Amino acid sequence: MAYEFKAIRRVEFSETDMAGIVHYSNFFRYMEIAEHGFFRELGYSVVMNHFEPPVGWPRVHAECEYRQPLRFEDEVEIHMLVSEKKSKSLSYIFKFRKLNATIPMDIARGSLTVVCVVKQADGRMAAAHIPKAFADKIDVAPAELLT
Amino acid sequence: MAYEFKAIRRVEFSETDMAGIVHYSNFFRYMEIAEHGFFRELGYSVVMNHFEPPVGWPRVHAECEYRQPLRFEDEVEIHMLVSEKKSKSLSYIFKFRKLNATIPMDIARGSLTVVCVVKQADGRMAAAHIPKAFADKIDVAPAELLT
């Protein structure tokens, strides 16, 4: 069972804004990159079309606290940890660290809650149980890592 | 004194993702559009280069709760309200409503805290008092609107 994933990314020019730093909305794109890497490492894609019915993972809550800016060509580690596992939803926290510093530097802290959904006959989404084969591979991270 | 602003926006194709809905990170871009419209309405730009020293407004906290999806060509109203005003920071909440529905529909709820900063001699940012001329124009919204 797995409860964490680390993605590393170099900041791209198009992700900066005129203030010279990464636009704050891009931290939410970074969070997903770590989440999707976590899914792949478990042998899955966040696009779960092979289940019957197909399963989706819309986001219901997202949050980020920004401590230090990220700049062009910085190397950032996005450390994802599963913070909660319910029958129909998952929550993660994300620790952003800038690696290209004398001492890796705390940059930001994020969180995300996603719900497992299936498409109903009328086209609307309804919350559904996380497919067992997938849920069985996921664990909640130890409390001391979630602080 | 002002405490709110409403921006209206039509969802663009490039803002959707393969799930057929607006990518969740774009709600944070929408929030800024309302904030910057609020600043303009007060006669200012969020890029306050005319102050001496120049003032910037980095985001320190951002949050969004998603209730219903937005789709291509939906018309969304982003209703920004000032929820807190401190000497060096402002907080807002955002109510997202889909207008092209029989009854305007609650889509999402967001919040943002921004800090007033000036660039120091060493190039780093330091929190600073909000310029008085600007602060004097801003009020906190009545409590009943912030629920």
Place this chain on the structure above:
Amino acid sequence: MAYEFKAIRRVEFSETDMAGIVHYSNFFRYMEIAEHGFFRELGYSVVMNHFEPPVGWPRVHAECEYRQPLRFEDEVEIHMLVSEKKSKSLSYIFKFRKLNATIPMDIARGSLTVVCVVKQADGRMAAAHIPKAFADKIDVAPAELLT
């Protein structure tokens, strides 16, 4: 019959990059905004799901020549003109003008070719005739406007 559309847009903060100007990739998002406005004005959406079979409009060629930069809060007019109409494809040119200048200023010139496609039984896209009801509403712009 129609051959042009003008969209106006204010440059958003998230569209700028650390050079202080609109990132060049965003001009291609601006082009689409004008194209989709053109479709809507004719009573259609670029998402033509009501046709049987549903019709899509992938881009096969895109080009932009940049003459002057656009900056935050600039007002830009995107003037789209149909430059070619074939049985299965459309081509447009786009003239970008900055409106908040003493004299509206030529900023950029773009072009786009899109193909009408339907999804085949095997899931792949195949070029298809533009639905007649839609094609009948579209004309090529006079040559003197396309220079």
Place this chain on the structure above:
Amino acid sequence: MAYEFKAIRRVEFSETDMAGIVHYSNFFRYMEIAEHGFFRELGYSVVMNHFEPPVGWPRVHAECEYRQPLRFEDEVEIHMLVSEKKSKSLSYIFKFRKLNATIPMDIARGSLTVVCVVKQADGRMAAAHIPKAFADKIDVAPAELLT
């Protein structure tokens, strides 16, 4: 002397659109990623602030021809080749290949022309000679690779 660079990238969820494929504007972001990797490999950043005066590289022409779609989690190789080297500008072509296919598949072909500029006293950009130390490291790719 160097004339090429290959970057590899996995398609991210936020880069797809409701058609289920990578939004066409993102190919221009991918092009830059390869260009900036090329600069770094030569010991430089596209942000050349250490030159006196500082040098910038605005784009003056961009083009892309799309042959096959890219989808979520596809692995794409962006092969950049220097196609022209002038005293004040560089041109590149880009070959996009999807790697996660039985045989790597041709996806798209792009091109970009960038100009070396310095900021003048009045704040405007003016074309300038490419700094010699940098220019000396760059060669034009052999003709047979540019077809």
